[in-house]
Amino acid sequence: MIVVCLFVWKEILKKTVICKLSHYLLLKQQQVIILKKIKIISQLTQAQNDSSKKRQGTY
Numbered sequence: 001m002i003v004v005c006l007f008v009w010k011e012i013l014k015k016t017v018i019c020k021l022s023h024y025l026l027l028k029q030q031q032v033i034i035l036k037k038i039k040i041i042s043q044l045t046q047a048q049n050d051s052s053k054k055r056q057g058t059y
Helices: 002-058
Strands: none
Touching: none
């Protein structure tokens, strides 16, 4: 009986750990995607700023 209990607990623990890990990895992935988007947006705005400065003739 104890062995079965331990086995069940082990399985539950394994599942929760895997769940937490996958959740953590998903969060990390989303953070990376968000950071990439921010980077792209900032590059775009930088490019727009550069081109508008060139049009005005000020560097």
